[in-house]
Amino acid sequence: MSLTERLLAADERLERLAAAPQDGPRILFFSGGTALREACAELIKYTWNSVHIVTPFDSGGSSAELxxxxDMPAVGDARNRILALADPKETQAFAAAEFLASRLxxxxGNExxxxLATQIARGAHPGMSGLSESTAAVIKDSMTLFLDSCSERFNFSGASIGNMVLTAMYLRHERATAPAIDEFSALVAARGTVRMVLDAPLDLKVHLEDGKTVVGQHRITGKTEAPISSRVSHLRLHRDGVTVARRETRIEGEVRALITDADMICYPVGSFFxxxxxxxxxxxxxxxxAANACPKVFVPNLGLDPELVGMSLTDQVNALIEYLRxxxxxxxxxxxxxxxxxxxEAHYPGDVDCAYLESLGLEIVEAPLLDREQGLVAAVPLIRTLMAISC
Incomplete structure (x- = not known):
């Protein structure tokens, strides 16, 4: 059955999934931390088994200070996705998620x-008043460990409370991200599995067609610094001034198993590179x-992505395939x-070259995704479409 044919039975499938989300499909997303924030609230209505492989390469803000x-991977994307998957029906856990989403x-002044961070460690911070005793105890213990571990020079300005707690869990678990993420996820009743693609503190380096290079994720996205002005030629991993070879960055067995066992793989909207x-x-x-026979789908952006200078939809599809191949x-x-x-009904850069995409063996799945007010992919129809076409 084609992906489009599955959409015809969407209502029946969605009703069945909503009745038992604990048995829902294992849809795996390769993404950063913020793009699917609103979509996750819709996602957990249909499945608690989604998998989110996120990047550990953030080089700005609270993550950069940590x-x-x-000398650790950036935890911000993982924290963001875990909190987005928090179950609002679990009132105590959701209260914890709201507190952990806040910042100093x-x-x-740093002193x-x-x-204020010390108040959290003591349980005296006003934002903790609605937390259960057990939840507050975990957060207090984590913040105590964090304060004992960080130096006097650590900059608390705008620090994410969730990032500090997750970092403490990372240190407690002997600098392993997976058990720290699982502990943090349990704290907020996250309905899905989150993993960093690598457990290593690396950076992104882009080579641009105008000959320039840019190092650091926050310098690539165009969110906090001026956007790149030339098309991306290629993207590499970088550490201490040296490009890191792919053979030195192999994924762990658990991440490999999550990919090979997924019921569907999605390259979703978000910062493309x-x-x-x-x-x-x-x-x-x-x-x-490639080893997984499940459907793999790409959902291109509708809004402006500063990373896609000069790239059409066809270019994006070719880039995805080429980086994987x-x-x-x-x-x-x-x-x-x-x-x-x-x-x-939406506009894509360079339009949709159906003949070319089909020549690559790709199926074009049409669905009403556009939020006309924002000009972006809307969360609800996106998730309903993915649920309908998943295995």
């Missing part, structure tokens, strides 16, 4: 801000994708991409 302090003020392609760079990812060791006879989900 990376400098502890940016102003006030005063450290004192720093969120999606970045997840495809480590060794083992392409082979794991070039990174593969053994293709295992599988595919890297099977379908592209588009809204026929």
């Amino acid at each position: 990376r400098r302090e502890f 003020p940016r102003e006030g 005063a801000l450290r004192e 720093s969120s999606i392609v970045a997840n495809l760079l480590p060794g083992g990812v392409p082979d794991s994708v 070039n990174g593969a060791i053994v293709r295992a006879g599988g595919t890297y991409l099977d379908g592209v989900i588009i809204d026929p």
